[in-house]
Amino acid sequence: MSEGGGRRPGAPASPSRGAGTKFRARLLLLGSAASFGLMAVLARLLSTRGETFSAGQLTVVRFVVGAAVSLVAFRVRPGLYRPHNRRLLWTRGVSGGIVVVLYFLALQRIPAGEAGMLYNLFPVIATVLSIRTFGERPTIHLLLALLLATFGVALVLGNGSLRLGLGAGEALAVGAAVFAALSAVVIRAMRATDNAATIFFYFSLGGLPVALPFALGPWPTAPGPWVIAVVMGLAAYSAQVLMTEAYGALSVGEAAVWLQLTPLAQYLLAAVLLGERVSAAGGLGMLVGVAGVAYGTVLGHRPRSAVPPPRPGAPR
Numbered sequence: 001m002s003e004g005g006g007r008r009p010g011a012p013a014s015p016s017r018g019a020g021t022k023f024r025a026r027l028l029l030l031g032s033a034a035s036f037g038l039m040a041v042l043a044r045l046l047s048t049r050g051e052t053f054s055a056g057q058l059t060v061v062r063f064v065v066g067a068a069v070s071l072v073a074f075r076v077r078p079g080l081y082r083p084h085n086r087r088l089l090w091t092r093g094v095s096g097g098i099v100v101v102l103y104f105l106a107l108q109r110i111p112a113g114e115a116g117m118l119y120n121l122f123p124v125i126a127t128v129l130s131i132r133t134f135g136e137r138p139t140i141h142l143l144l145a146l147l148l149a150t151f152g153v154a155l156v157l158g159n160g161s162l163r164l165g166l167g168a169g170e171a172l173a174v175g176a177a178v179f180a181a182l183s184a185v186v187i188r189a190m191r192a193t194d195n196a197a198t199i200f201f202y203f204s205l206g207g208l209p210v211a212l213p214f215a216l217g218p219w220p221t222a223p224g225p226w227v228i229a230v231v232m233g234l235a236a237y238s239a240q241v242l243m244t245e246a247y248g249a250l251s252v253g254e255a256a257v258w259l260q261l262t263p264l265a266q267y268l269l270a271a272v273l274l275g276e277r278v279s280a281a282g283g284l285g286m287l288v289g290v291a292g293v294a295y296g297t298v299l300g301h302r303p304r305s306a307v308p309p310p311r312p313g314a315p316r
Helices: 015-048 055-076 086-107 112-119 122-134 140-158 168-190 196-214 223-246 252-259 261-274 280-299
Strands: none
Touching: 015 055, 015 223, 015 252, 015 261, 055 086, 055 196, 055 223, 086 112, 086 168, 086 196, 112 140, 112 168, 122 140, 122 168, 122 252, 140 252, 140 261, 140 280, 168 252, 196 223, 223 252, 252 261, 252 280, 261 280
16 A cells, blocks of 8 residues: 555556645645745754854754654654665665755855755756656646746845856855755655655665764854754754655656745745845745746646656656
8 A cells, every 4th residue: 555545556546636646745845845944044043143053063953853753753653664765765865965065065155045046956957857767758838837936046046136156166056956856856766665754764864974074063052042953953854754745746847846936935934034135036036936836837737648658667
């Protein structure tokens, strides 16, 4: 029996069931975007105000909290921990740790808007990789929607005047995007055999040793920042599990469009929680990004009769 219900593997789903499953997956990605945005805003708060955590320390807190919550969940729900493809599970963990480290190294060298724009190319890269890996064929509408949403993200992060350079910082940000895209493809492949909670647990275990060398400096001692750091870790747990669960029902291309809501949610939450100013370019970018997601959701799917059969040997 699959995690989400009793349909046999490979058995066709009814149109109404398929539509309901996709609707649920989109809601999960919406929740994931909000959780990722909250995580990023809290991380910014913890690294700029009062006793601060370094980027490496925040990463370690994120992985430790995630692993601890996972162990509690496995205790409360026996049978939730069901590892099958351990090779891919550990691959996901290590690649996720590399993503975080590369991105934080990029942030040390180039402005956050530039690093964020380059990193958020990963949904585009993941969509390209899915064509080869899964035989997915995104429609022209879905590709246009992805480009439109990405342009909205560029307006938000660049504040209307984004300039991209060519150097070590940019290379690190692009490297983070490539590994994030590989992680997305690995997650999509694993969802046929492993549930979201198990995948996240291995993400935390595999990423922790990658992040530890970057967290060796003095740590904060006041209780306040630690409480916020734990909340940040819980937001990260929610974001990752919701995203991973959604990959079980959507193609990489459609998930990629919805994932572009993450930096938009971060921008909005930073305005609400940190008092950061919303510019005209940022507001326009929000509208463009949401329009891209809506366009891809309404017109980006293929009619059921036009969906090609999976390639022989492709993951199902």
